[in-house]
Amino acid sequence: MQCPQCQAPLAAGAKRCSSCGQTIRAYGGPPPVGGDATGGLIPYKNAPALTAYYLGLFSILPFLGIPMGIAAVVLGVMGLKKLRAEPRVKGKTHAYVGIGCGGLGALAWIGLLLLIFILPMLNTQ
Ligand SMILES: [Zn+2]
Structure with missing residues (x-):
């Protein structure tokens, strides 16, 4: 330098x-204060994408996984929109992980609940 x-x-x-x-x-x-000191690995400036990522990971939790997974998908989409408007905020991977894991987690838990609660009802009729 x-x-x-x-x-x-x-x-x-x-x-x-x-x-x-x-x-x-x-x-x-x-860039001065607020720059990506981590080299962009963690998208601090893209809060929706980062939140979606963690919610997506936690959507493996029973029952909580449904609201958390849905929130992860919503926030992941928000993160992608933010990224499109402001490419420097980064967080594409985090947003996609949030959408993928959150969507799968929520669907898996909803499917499981349906199996547990709906199938016995069908069987008894
Ligand atoms: Zn000089």
């Missing part, structure tokens, strides 16, 4: 050139 003004070598992450005093971040350095 070099100073854009005087070309002096800079320490990694330097905010200011030690040679000429130039502020470095103004020249296309890493």
